[in-house]
Amino acid sequence: MRPSFLSEPVRVRVPATSANLGPGFDTLGLALALYDDVSARVAPAGCHVDVTGQGAGELPTDDGHLVVRAMRVTFDVLGGQPTGLAVECVNRIPQARGLGSSSAAIVAGVTLARALVVDGDQLLDDAAVLRLAADLEGHPDNVAPCLLGGFTIAWTEEPQGLAGADAGDRDAGAGGGAGACRLEVAPEVRPTVLVPDERGLTSEARAALPAVVPHADAARNAGRAALLVHALTAAPELLFTATEDRLHQDYRAPGMPATAAVLAGLRAAGVAAVVSGAGPTILALTSIPDEHLPGMGWAAQRLAVDVAGARVDRGRLGHAERDPVAAGRKS
Structure with a gap:
């Protein structure tokens, strides 16, 4: 009908x-x-x-x-x-x-x-x-x-x-x-997104991924993903360790070098930062020191969950x- x-x-x-x-x-x-x-x-x-x-x-x-x-x-x-x-x-x-x-x-x-x-x-x-x-x-x-x-x-x-x-x-x-x-989500989690002027394509980002990854990397990611569930909901102090990735971000880095450079700097400063989706935006789940905010070509936005x-x-x-x-x- x-x-x-x-x-x-x-x-x-x-x-x-x-x-x-x-x-x-x-x-x-x-x-x-x-x-x-x-x-x-x-x-x-x-x-x-x-x-x-x-x-x-x-x-x-x-x-x-x-x-x-x-x-x-x-x-x-x-x-x-x-x-x-x-x-x-x-x-x-x-x-x-x-x-x-x-x-x-x-x-x-x-x-x-x-x-x-x-x-x-x-x-x-x-x-x-x-x-x-x-x-x-x-x-x-x-x-x-x-x-x-x-x-x-x-x-x-x-x-x-x-x-x-x-x-x-x-x-x-x-x-x-x-x-x-x-x-x-634990109330202490206050996301910040760093949005670049440049755009990205999910199809290109997926094309950069290998068909297989080392077993050790897959096992490490499984552990980190499980930890991330606990960190986001109950233990935000574990977010930096929990957001470590070996499955996709490094493989995609050559296609978005600016994102990779900013992300590396944030993590070196102890910020629980990751690539948002397929990029090129970066998501930080812990606060970003002002001196590590990127300059021209990026917009920083603090967003509630x-x-x-x-x-x-x-x-x-x-x-x-x-x-x-x-x-x-x-x-």
């Missing part, structure tokens, strides 16, 4: 995220209090996207926009497409910097589409939203904290009976998909919310 759609607009606020957190490659993620606001309504025909803030003048303003692409997939899952769409994006999350801008767009699209469908939350529950968003993104480590808020551990289940199969077979199987759990995740409500964006820096000013 074709779904029924709401006549009024809906809005979602989605947080920036930092994934990996050092040793937790493709698994650990943290939601940050820097937000994109996206509203959508069913239109009589066509599709138009209005973009304010980050990405304005660069991002598509039609069906090619990632929010709309995620909405279209979700509408298909829910039973059919609306007559048209009008979408408004107020973007504060920097594009292509390792702060989850694509995951935020995907989560916004999936949650908006569900909210626009009458009884959409009954047709697509929260666990299904996570699985769908992770499928669209390719991995769950950013979409999980974006949806749930806080500190998340994410994983992907293989479909029953297809363990050891190739990726195409696994995608085609029944069952499986992404899962995640959310943990509270977001605890709510994606939040949906009714109505258009208000005037104040259209200020693209209202939710996170540079320090």
